[in-house]
Amino acid sequence: MVVGRRILITGGNIGIGFEAARQLLQRGHHVVITCRDAAKAQKAVDALSPVAKANGASVESALLDLSSFSSVRRGAAQLLSRHPKLDVLLCNAGVWSRDAGSTPLERTEDGQEVTLQVNHLGHFLLVHLMLPALLAAPAARVVVVSSELHRSATGAAASGAAASGGPPPLASPAWLTLLSAAGGGAAAATPSAPPRPTGFQMYCISKLYNLWFAYHLAALLPPTVKVNAVTPGWVPGTTLGRDMPWLARMAYQYLFPLLPGTTSVPEGGRRVVEVCVGEAEGEVTGAYFSRGARAESSPESHNRAAAEELWRLSEAAAGLQGPYVPTALPGAVTTGPATPPRAEGAAANAEGS
């Protein structure tokens, strides 16, 4: 069993990310949790430190808010200077808004819809920025936490679907632009405004985007970096339902975990951990894992044209338009319509670059 891997976990202060950190520390790995709040980060590090100490491992935190591109850039620059080599990047953090579609759309400081930025765009940018560290490791992994709810984002995705008149199907990359401030439409909550996805639908779209991102990244990166996606199962014991009315929240957190078919937080964490460090899971790339085994994701998730379109739109949204560094990607697949990912150095990533 390999121990001592350097592992970065987004959203490691609570829920599945915290549990994954705990189990990885128990296995003797060095864990960095990212968190958007310094006090929460310290609390988590304090709780995890005894586990690290008992297992010859280490734990530290880094401040990083996925809903802010400048925060991701700042955090990544610090992480790269502290950790020039990274064995695993676990893209775990996520939000689920209970917005029913009847209130004005919540956007980030970057003008993006919040769920799509935290769950997809923030990770898209972070992975790009951390590529030099991942490529410096002899065998690295990017693990993206998706969900079975990606299956609810359905429909035939077509490039520029919005241009045809009606709203695009949920399985469309076009939502990234349509819901942004730059896209303009589908945002207001007035009777005359075009319909827009609810919070639940946006969550499902973001989890499909996680798969499009993971599969496309897997095809672009050299074989030293494996990219896979995983669902922990339905894990109601976490705080993902924090946006619910209080009674529903209590039921979700304390009653639902007793239902058959749900997954405990430790088991959900274990499923994610296996994809991060499991031996067999390290042999494959571009795969989806569910219930602890390889699984078939939805037909929509295999729409390569949509994945490429999402990639292009995400690059533009995250401001990744500069020249990339092909020499940083030895052996990368360079054919195909999409541009290979850019490995931007820490220096180039200072805020405002």
Ligand SMILES: NC(=O)c1ccc[n+]([C@@H]2O[C@H](COP(=O)([O-])OP(=O)(O)OC[C@H]3O[C@@H](n4cnc5c(N)ncnc54)[C@H](OP(=O)(O)O)[C@@H]3O)[C@@H](O)[C@H]2O)c1
């Ligand atoms: N629970 C389930 O049933 C389930 C099922 C399938 C997939 N998943 C996926 O599992 C992952 C973890 O979810 P969870 O159930 O553990 O939920 P959780 O308990 O709510 O944890 C979410 C984590 O994401 C962090 N986060 C939220 N917004 C952030 C931001 N703007 N910047 C940085 N971090 C942010 C949270 O930090 P704060 O504490 O600061 O908010 C927290 O650490 C998510 O990707 C989710 O989609 C969960």
